Amino acid sequence: xxxxxxxxxxxxxxxxxxxxxxxxxxxxxxxxxxxxxxxxxxxxxxxxxxxxxxxxxxxxxxxxxxxxxxxxxxxxxxxxxxxxxxxxxxxxxxxxxxxxxxxxxxxxxxxxxxxxxxxxxxxxxxxxxxxxxxxxxxxxxxxxxxxxxxxxxxxxxxxxxxxxxxxxxxxxxxxxxxxxxxxxxxxxxxxxxxxxxxxxxxxxxxxxxxxxxxxxxxxxxxxxxxxxxxxxxxxxxxxxxxxxxxxxxxxxxxxxxxxxxxxxxxxxxxxxxxxxxxx
Amino acid sequence: xxxxxxxxxxxxxxxxxxxxxxxxxxxxxxxxxxxxxxxxxxxxxxxxxxxxxxxxxxxxxxxxxxxxxxxxxxxxxxxxxxxxxxxxxxxxxxxxxxxxxxxxxxxxxxxxxxxxxxxxxxxxxxxxxxxxxxxxxxxxxxxxxxxxxxxxxxxxxxxxxxxxxxxxxxxxxxxxxxxxxxxxxxxxxxxxxxxxxxxxxxxxxxxxxxxxxxxxxxxxxxxxxxxxxxxxxxxxxxxxxxxxxxxxxxxxxxxxxxxxxxxxxxxxxxxxxx
Numbered sequence: 001x002x003x004x005x006x007x008x009x010x011x012x013x014x015x016x017x018x019x020x021x022x023x024x025x026x027x028x029x030x031x032x033x034x035x036x037x038x039x040x041x042x043x044x045x046x047x048x049x050x051x052x053x054x055x056x057x058x059x060x061x062x063x064x065x066x067x068x069x070x071x072x073x074x075x076x077x078x079x080x081x082x083x084x085x086x087x088x089x090x091x092x093x094x095x096x097x098x099x100x101x102x103x104x105x106x107x108x109x110x111x112x113x114x115x116x117x118x119x120x121x122x123x124x125x126x127x128x129x130x131x132x133x134x135x136x137x138x139x140x141x142x143x144x145x146x147x148x149x150x151x152x153x154x155x156x157x158x159x160x161x162x163x164x165x166x167x168x169x170x171x172x173x174x175x176x177x178x179x180x181x182x183x184x185x186x187x188x189x190x191x192x193x194x195x196x197x198x199x200x201x202x203x204x205x206x207x208x209x210x211x212x213x214x215x216x217x218x219x220x221x222x223x224x225x226x227x228x229x230x231x232x233x234x235x236x237x238x239x240x241x242x243x244x245x246x247x248x249x250x251x252x253x254x255x256x257x258x259x260x261x262x263x264x265x266x267x268x269x270x271x272x273x274x275x276x277x278x279x
Numbered sequence: 280x281x282x283x284x285x286x287x288x289x290x291x292x293x294x295x296x297x298x299x300x301x302x303x304x305x306x307x308x309x310x311x312x313x314x315x316x317x318x319x320x321x322x323x324x325x326x327x328x329x330x331x332x333x334x335x336x337x338x339x340x341x342x343x344x345x346x347x348x349x350x351x352x353x354x355x356x357x358x359x360x361x362x363x364x365x366x367x368x369x370x371x372x373x374x375x376x377x378x379x380x381x382x383x384x385x386x387x388x389x390x391x392x393x394x395x396x397x398x399x400x401x402x403x404x405x406x407x408x409x410x411x412x413x414x415x416x417x418x419x420x421x422x423x424x425x426x427x428x429x430x431x432x433x434x435x436x437x438x439x440x441x442x443x444x445x446x447x448x449x450x451x452x453x454x455x456x457x458x459x460x461x462x463x464x465x466x467x468x469x470x471x472x473x474x475x476x477x478x479x480x481x482x483x484x485x486x487x488x489x490x491x492x493x494x495x496x497x498x499x500x501x502x503x504x505x506x507x508x509x510x511x512x513x514x515x516x517x518x519x520x521x522x523x524x525x526x527x528x529x530x531x532x533x534x535x536x537x538x539x540x541x542x543x544x545x546x547x548x549x550x551x552x553x
Contacts, residue, residue: 039447040419091445092418094366148363148441149317174444175363177316177473179513203447206518242449247476247518247535254539255546269525276526 001071002027003166003197004051008065011046011055020046022221024065030165033188033198035212035229037205039242042218044201045091048168050074051199053082070165084115087164089156091171091201096155097143104130104146105139108158115162129157132187134180148175156184160191167191168199173207185211206246209233209267217241230264248272280357280435280467281342282307283328288337290327298323299491301337310458310468312478312499315488316513321471322363324488325438328469329360341436356385359429363440363471365413365421374400374416374424375409381432392431399427402457419445423453430457436467443474455481479503479517479533487512504531 004027011021020043028034036044049055053074056063067074070085090096101107105126112122130136133153138146143154152175159167169188173181185207192198192211202208208215208229215232217225219241225232233245244250245267252258252265257275259266266272283306291297298320313321326332328339330346339346346354359381362368371377378399382392400406403423408416413424426442442454458481461468472478478485478499485502487495489512495502503509503516506524515521519532523541532538 039449040417040445045417092364092366094364147317147322171445175317175441175473177513178475178515180317181473203445242447244448248522250535251519251522251539251542255542269522272522273525 004028010064012062035208038218052088086166087159093151093155284340309483312482359434365425399431
């Protein structure tokens, strides 16, 4: 059984007429990193909510189909049960902070307290994940005194500390500088190697190309395609969906650098270089 | 407004950790990108410029005249700041009221304010959302609403704090067009950015801040050719330059089209390679 299974998922927010998610079908295997791309309003964040159970438990509306995470049918279980299996890092880190805690350390503890972990285990995990996300030095600060970038890393740490099977990251590096962003992606890579399943929503296509095993392309709530980054970014119609491929792919297209015998273009600099040299 | 000068400014939030010591920058009519790692002092600098924070020492001058001689209300008419987090800025219950708030506040008549607001909303392509609650919109749309509400004030200077955050390709294209339009109208445009590709593509001048100091300040092309200095500030070159270097070319590029042309020329001059 796959870690995530989505069957005929349809969803409409309350008091609206348009389906935000329109008949999605896909599965994600354990240890896989699935990238989700699409223009704004394609349904990316709503899909994250549906995987994490906020849809339909918090956001009501019209819901059809079935989402299964780690064998649990999301609709039939309370959020409290679902969060132990799947962790969601919000797009805006302000939304993640509880506002109930005075320090970063306590903020990260919050989720663990709710899980009922023993004290020593909490300390161990908090220290581990604050260090992993390079925010241990601000552990005594008030979360709301942090910079946007630091807050984003604390948000990720607080979800990771719960050690969910599946981690959903909705634009996890939007507030980070290039270095901080790179560090977060390195953490993501480590986590998938360790068997964690990751769902990554990201506008930076070069990062999707580099870190996602497969890419789900959404447009107006519909599933346009689900394939490897090479297949997705070699499509000739990406602009119809308000997207551009990674810069390196655009250049490969202009120069006609392709995988021999296919219509596929490289999506990373390393592959571009290799194919350019072979040629 | 022709110039904005930051002269010998000292500032700290707490006495033991100085943020700026003797910071001097002259902003002129060139569109300017302000880059630097998280914590470099970018947002603090724009808050000082907007008069939201007071310098411990030094002066901030608009066309040579100190902003300390002007009230916050007077400054608000001349300078607009689009916050990084739209939730810090947006507070009305419908989009039109939100975007009209700024112009009304600085003395526009209701009719003028509405006209300005609708114009600004058209620029961000959200004119169809006038009746909606800004908090029912997506974060990226709310960011464009925050941007429109500053544009509607028609200030002589506009500062954007990470406008491309969370924007897709179409959103970035809109922001690019807005910046170019503001420039054409003779306004001062300053933009804090983490997106080096966008900085390279759009801005004439780039300033790199590192630990409260200006370490590079020049034409954008020159700044982004300083690979080592950028790395020291934990920044990277634009993707096109990174690709060129990975392919073994020394030359730096800031536009995609330049690199494509360059590589096509290389292919043509070395036919046995292709």
